[in-house]
Amino acid sequence: xxxxxxxxxxxxxxxxxxxxxxxxxxxxxxxxxxxxxxxxxxxxxxxxxxxxxxxxxxxxxxxxxxxxxxxxxxxxxxxxxxxxxxxxxxxxxxxxxxxxxxxxxxxxxxxxxxxxxxxxxxxxxxxxxxxxxxxxxxxxxxxxxxxxxxxxxxxxx
Amino acid sequence: xxxxxxxxxxxxxxxxxxxxxxxxxxxxxxxxxxxxxxxxxxxxxxxxxxxxxxxxxxxxxxxxxxxxxxxxxxxxxxxxxxxxxxxxxxxxxxxxxxxxxxxxxxxxxxxxxxxxxxxxxxxxxxxxxxxxxxxxxxxxxxxxxxxxxx
Numbered sequence: 094x095x096x097x098x099x100x101x102x103x104x105x106x107x108x109x110x111x112x113x114x115x116x117x118x119x120x121x122x123x124x125x126x127x128x129x130x131x132x133x134x135x136x137x138x139x140x141x142x143x144x145x146x147x148x149x150x151x152x153x154x155x156x157x158x159x160x161x162x163x164x165x166x167x168x169x170x171x172x173x174x175x176x177x178x179x180x181x182x183x184x185x186x187x188x189x190x191x192x193x194x195x196x197x198x199x200x201x202x203x204x205x206x207x208x209x210x211x212x213x214x215x216x217x218x219x220x221x222x223x224x225x226x227x228x229x230x231x232x233x234x235x236x237x238x239x240x241x242x243x244x245x246x247x248x249x250x
Numbered sequence: 251x252x253x254x255x256x257x258x259x260x261x262x263x264x265x266x267x268x269x270x271x272x273x274x275x276x277x278x279x280x281x282x283x284x285x286x287x288x289x290x291x292x293x294x295x296x297x298x299x300x301x302x303x304x305x306x307x308x309x310x311x312x313x314x315x316x317x318x319x320x321x322x323x324x325x326x327x328x329x330x331x332x333x334x335x336x337x338x339x340x341x342x343x344x345x346x347x348x349x350x351x352x353x354x355x356x357x358x359x360x361x362x363x364x365x366x367x368x369x370x371x372x373x374x375x376x377x378x379x380x381x382x383x384x385x386x387x388x389x390x391x392x393x394x395x396x397x398x399x400x
Binding site for chain 1 (some may be wrong): 257258259261262263265266269270272273276277279280283284322325329344380
């Protein structure tokens with residue numbers, strides 16, 4: 094953490110280390126998307142079946158399962174945004190684009206956490222969860238890309 | 251090139267604080283709805299109940315919950331404490347850090363104690379869990395207050 098907040102001793106020397114971390118972030122995002130796809134998360138019908146049950150025998154998912162999913166994903170999203178946001182700062186990504194990327198990622202991931210509750214409890218169309226998956230993945234990929242492009246190229250102190 | 255300053259990190263730290271609050275909030279809901287907030291409910295959850303035909307928790311089931319938390323909770327506490335100490339060094343954050351780790355150890359360990367040693371440990375589970383939640387809420391407050399001034 095101090096490495097990120099105080100800046101690396103030599104920006105270029107630590108670039109491979111940071112790129113390794115960002116590579117694993119990409120692997121995590123790919124795995125996360127694959128997991129969601131396997132649960133039907135890429136189509137509105139698949140999302141509806143996962144949370145509301147099959148159309149012939151509708152049975153919404155248990156509230157505890159919703160809370161457990163939000164609890165786990167809040168951990169993942171919180172750490173990803175802290176670390177990717179910090180690497181973007183240390184990588185001297187320009188303040189405005191950086192703030193916009195972080196705000197977009199925060200809003201998208203928050204919407205992704207809230208969507209299942211809204212689908213089950215407030216009748217939000219299931220397609221919304223497909224949209225939040227794409228938005229959150231896109232925003233996190235953009236943060237990874239910005240951090241990777243900036244870090245070590247402009248981070249020499 | 252402009253030297254990096256602490257305030258440049260306010261965005262990522264603010265987002266982390268918001269998600270820390272969400273983790274604590276969802277954790278509180280799970281504690282209340284799944285395990286219960288009374289010693290009797292906690293004992294029933296771990297040791298089972300003939301009245302409700304609930305089976306006692308298996309060792310595998312207990313470990314499935316405990317093992318991820320043994321990594322996740324210290325990681326969260328370490329990150330929150332580190333970020334808070336950077337902008338507000340002193341005894342307060344250090345004491346809160348120690349309290350958080352102790353509460354987490356009690357909260358995780360007491361579940362096993364209730365299951366295998368006796369229902370009397372349910373009080374310990376409740377105290378540890380509530381202590382951990384209070385610690386997390388305080389860290390969120392310290393992060394928001396400390397980094398606003400950074």
